[in-house]
Amino acid sequence: MSEKFVNKFDIILFISTALILIIGFVSIYSATHSTPNGADFYLKQIYFGISGLGIVILISYINPKHMSKISYFLYGLSVVLLILVLLFGKVINGNKSWFYIGGFGIQPSEFAKITTVLAIATFIGGSEEQKDVNKLAVFIKSCIFVVIPVVLIKLQNDTGTTLVFLSFLLPMFFWAGLSPFALFVIISPIILSLLSFAGNIYFYIGLLVILIALFTFKRNVYISIFAFILNFVSGFFVKYAYDKLEPYQQKRILAVFDPASDPLGSGYNVIQSKVAIGSGGIAGKGFLQGTQTQLKFIPEQWTDFIFCMIGEEFGFVGSGLLIILFLILISKMVSNAYISKNRFFSLTCIGFASIFLFHFTINVGMTVGIMPVIGIPLPLVSYGISSLLSFLIMIGIAMATYRYKTVYNM
Amino acid sequence: MELRSKKNILYIITLFIALIIVGRLIQLQVFGQQEYGKESEKNAVKKIIVTPARGLMYNRNGKVIVDNKPSYTLTITPYLFEQNNLETISGLAEVEPEYIIEQISKATGTNRFNPVKIKRDLNFKSISYIEENRDKLQGIDYEIEAIRVYPDNFKASHIFGYTSEITEKQLSEQSGSYYRQGDIIGSTGLEKQYENFLRGEKGVRFITVDVKGKEVGKMNDGNDDVKPLNGYDLFLSIDSELQEYAEKLLSNKKGAIIAIDPQNGEILCMVSKPDFDLSVFAGSVKPEVFNNLVNDKDKPLFNRATQTKYPPGSTWKMMMAMAGLSSGKITPTSTINCPGSYTLGNRTFKDHGSYGNINVVKAIEVSSNVFFYKLSVMIGLENYHYYGKLFGFGTKTGIDIPNETSGLLPSEEYYKKIFGPQGHTAGTLVSLGIGQGELGVSPVQMVCYTAAVCNDGLYSQPHFVRKIKNNITGEEEFIKFNQRRIELPQKYFDLVKRGMYLVVNGPGGTARGIKSDEFILSGKTGTAQNPSGNNHSWFVGFAPYDEPKIAICVLGEFMGWGSQFAAPVAAALMIKYLSGQEEYNESAGNNIAD
The missing domain is CATH 3.90.1310.10 (Penicillin-binding protein 2a (Domain 2))
Incomplete structure (x- = not known):
């Protein structure tokens, strides 16, 4: 392997992607081989996974100059598709987010993630001068890029994907130079609203900490007072709004944070999934030997709960390996963003890394019972063609970032 | 902040999350393996x-x-089913x-x-x-x-x-x-x-x-x-014995019976015949059984007590009397000449007797048609609709079972719609006066109206459920149903009730055959004209006269005059409820026209 090749081709990202894909193939095979039409699942995933790797290589040759030119067009196109799917889409599992074309389900929201990141990266970093995200106008305009698809996807009743859209904006702002004070003003009310559920005492302690922090920032008095009031009001308002809800609505919200409160619904899957992972032990029960998973105690375990399969059959060793691979993959994307001289690709890479990290955290966290049950797939592992392809496209662009790391913005 | 520091912050966050998850995996898989392993061995939770x-x-x-x-x-x-077990x-x-x-x-x-x-x-x-x-x-x-x-x-x-x-x-x-x-x-x-x-x-x-x-x-x-x-x-509020007896009296016939407690609207019995056996629905109902019920030409699934719309015939006359008195068109003492027929324009409307100059009480007793033909023309359609509505016609009674009909109480608008802009004619009103024509009432509306009359204007929403018991807390909740007062003078109610008393107990009463020595029964016969066959027999009544405990409506489809079938059935049920005695006398049904 020549040095020149290694300098252009992101071999680390490519190999870790391929390894994660293989773990996915094995898991989906194990989860579905004994179900009727199981071959439909794993053969489709393998076919699209392998041809997807080809697409990754092709995409890695796309020059940022060309990419940033078409990114607004792609964004507009995906907004149109989101509208069309609302009007003509097919409802699956309560979400109206699918198109059916020749037997394949396509989810436009999966691709909208990519185009939204590209559009924001173009907006902030695509021109000669980087825009200052600390300016209110720039900040708000960037937010609008996210708001449009979020509203459309929320209308499809797909809460999980909506949250994904909210996960990449803040890291991209951070990367583009949003001041720590602004970050603090955005993040602290969210934390404080969550604290208000834990009890009044926590809420007031949190408020006190925020007050002290605001003093140490030594910013304009009016802005600091505004930030404090924002915190105070959001903490109170969220609790107040919650208390006003009907008991059954409260129950639904509680079940997200505490599955045991809803044993008829999502709580069941978490109980089963913990048993599956825990019983795998250090070395696992072996390929196709997991009793929990082979006996199908977890419904549709080839999609959102695929991590149980790995935990049960390959144990701590297998699941640890997968976590290390994700750690490498996400860090490499951040590293590509760092070394790139191209602001547009650099920001894009951070957006994609955030999406991977968010999916990974929520999905694995949910199966091991430390995160709320939100139905989003484990990247490159869960069964699902739209999501598989969209994650592979992100990898392709991250590899292009590596290849064209020296191409400056014009 | 330098880009390098930002990169390091992101590295740290990613690493931190990975460590938490690894920590959790150690907790579950390394330290929890025994516990979860056992759980999965016994396993599997369903x-x-x-x-x-x-x-x-x-x-x-x-x-x-x-x-x-x-x-x-x-x-x-x-998921587990194997096709070869299908047979x-x-x-x-x-x-x-x-x-x-x-x-x-x-x-x-x-x-x-x-x-x-x-x-x-x-x-x-x-x-x-x-x-x-x-x-x-x-x-x-x-x-x-x-x-x-x-x-x-x-x-x-x-x-x-x-x-x-x-x-x-x-x-x-x-x-x-x-x-x-x-x-x-x-x-x-x-x-x-x-x-x-x-x-x-x-x-x-x-x-x-x-x-x-x-x-x-x-x-x-x-x-x-x-x-x-x-x-x-x-x-x-169902009285089992009364319900059973009512079903027996109506067996092999078509029609409906409904009886309520006039004080509060509690339904004592309700029958619609032909009916069907509920127990066939208890398990899995066989499709052919269900289809037979749906396609039966006698419509056993149809509830005749709440869903039929028939003209009420002469049972409507109390309503007319109340409307005539309350609107001031007649007084308690005024009389109307009732020869054997009434001619309006070139049409002649017949009566079943000639009674001379009679007052409103007598008119109810003998069920004079001419009296009410003339009265109807006097009070006009607007009053007719107003008082009809007051007694609950043209609207749902609010009985606590689904799919009740609101019946048909015609108004000027209605006639303009069906007859064109000129609306109704005087001839229309003549028929309406004796409860025929474009008037549709259900037995449940009739029994509520009767209860309101015998109770001096207290109109109660009819209902089956008195209270609901929460089996978890043991609490009992009484259900609140509507009651309203029809604000019309007491003396008019007294007159109309007197007329109903004489229907059964007077010398010329159309239902004198059901007179009882034991209880004072009161009521009114009615006959709904049926152009396509035998007439429908109506009776509404209440008892005892002085302190009504039961109000009843009986409808017998194709059973002729009200006095012929409905009156003796109603009498038997009222006596059954008051005394427990079953003394149905079919021959009490006299062929008196009403």
Whole structure:
């Protein structure tokens, strides 16, 4: 392997992607081989996974100059598709987010993630001068890029994907130079609203900490007072709004944070999934030997709960390996963003890394019972063609970032 | 901040998350392996939904009249089911194989892991067969479920109503997600009206099963289970003996009977004939049985007590009298000349007798037609509609079972719609005056009207349910139903009641044949003209005269004059309710025209 090749081709990202894909193939095979039409699942995933790797290589040759030119067009196109799917889409599992074309389900929201990141990266970093995200106008305009698809996807009743859209904006702002004070003003009310559920005492302690922090920032008095009031009001308002809800609505919200409160619904899957992972032990029960998973105690375990399969059959060793691979993959994307001289690709890479990290955290966290049950797939592992392809496209662009790391913005 | 620091912050966040997850995995897989390993060995936890028993119904004396009994329901878990068992199951459940395939195919997504109910009320032989052949019958099981039994000797099919398996349409339209495929839901009658009270709340049981899916024990000693909450019980105002007797008196006939307590609107009995046997709906109703009921030309599923619209005939005359007196068109002493007929323009309207100059009380007693022809023309359509509405016609009574008709009380607008801009004619009013023509009333409207008249204007919403008992807390809640007062002068009610008294007890009364020595019965006969066959026989009445305890309406389709069939039936039922004696005298029915 020549040095020149290694300098252009992101071999680390490519190999870790391929390894994660293989773990996915094995898991989906194990989860579905004994179900009727199981071959439909794993053969489709393998076919699209392998041809997807080809697409990754092709995409890695796309020059940022060309990419940033078409990114607004792609964004507009995906907004149109989101509208069309609302009007003509097919409802699956309560979400109206699918198109059916020749037997394949396509989810436009999966691709909208990519185009939204590209559009924001173009907006902030695509021109000669980087825009200052600390300016209110720039900040708000960037937010609008996210708001449009979020509203459309929320209308499809797909809460999980909506949250994904909210996960990449803040890291991209951070990367583009949003001041720590602004970050603090955005993040602290969210934390404080969550604290208000834990009890009044926590809420007031949190408020006190925020007050002290605001003093140490030594910013304009009016802005600091505004930030404090924002915190105070959001903490109170969220609790107040919650208390006003009907008991059954409260129950639904509680079940997200505490599955045991809803044993008829999502709580069941978490109980089963913990048993599956825990019983795998250090070395696992072996390929196709997991009793929990082979006996199908977890419904549709080839999609959102695929991590149980790995935990049960390959144990701590297998699941640890997968976590290390994700750690490498996400860090490499951040590293590509760092070394790139191209602001547009650099920001894009951070957006994609955030999406991977968010999916990974929520999905694995949910199966091991430390995160709320939100139905989003484990990247490159869960069964699902739209999501598989969209994650592979992100990898392709991250590899292009590596290849064209020296191409400056014009 | 430098880009390098930002990169490091992101590295640290990623690493931090990975470490938390690894920590959790160590907790679960390294330290928790023994515990979870055991759990998965016994293993596998399965979630069973436990359907609660529906609430019971009691009669007015506190005796159970709608009960539950345990029955076996055959279930198939589509995911585990093997096609080669199809024939066996079809034989066990006595259903077509196509039906089973259809039921299984409805279960999609995660539902494929849950048992689908195939057949209710399975016999014990089939259960034994399943138990003995578990190894072969993958995915086939049974559940114990409560189904309805009706211990008394009456049908009350239109009162209780039936339950049936929830339809796909109902499933997709439900608000919330309580119901699942195969669930039972109230379809008609009280079962439908009070579904949310009767159904209870489902529970869930977590069991551990072996590799073959056979139950081996409870998970966590059942501590995570959620008990089902049984439905609430309904305490009804039905008098079982009266209901049974009423069904007997109307057997092999077509028509309806409804009796209420005029003081509060509690329904004592309600019959619509022909009716049907509710017990055929208790398990799985056979499609051919259901289709026969739906296609029966006599419409047994149709509730004649609340859904028919017939002209009330002469039973309408109390309404006319109240309207005439209250609008000031006649006074208690004014008389109208009643020769044997009434001519208006070139049309002559006949009467069944010639009575000379008579007052309103006499007119009710002998049921003079000419009196009310003339009165109707005097009061006009606007008053006619106003007072009709006051006595609850043209609107629903609010009886607590679904699909009540509001009947037809014509107004000027109505006639403009059907006759054109000139609206009604005087001739129209003549017919309306004696309760014929474009007037449609239901027996339940008639009984409420009668109760309001005998109670000096107190109009009560008719209802079956007196109170609802919460079986979990033991609390009993009395249901509040509407009562309103029809504000018209007391002396007019007295006059009209006097007329009704004379119908039974006067020398010229049209129902004098049912006069009783024991109780003072009062009422009014009526006959709905039927252009396509024998007339429909009406009677409305109340008793005792001085302190009414029961108001009743009897409708006999194709049974002729009111005095001929409806009056003796009503008399027998009123006496039965007041004394417990059954003394139906068919020959008390005299052929007196009304």
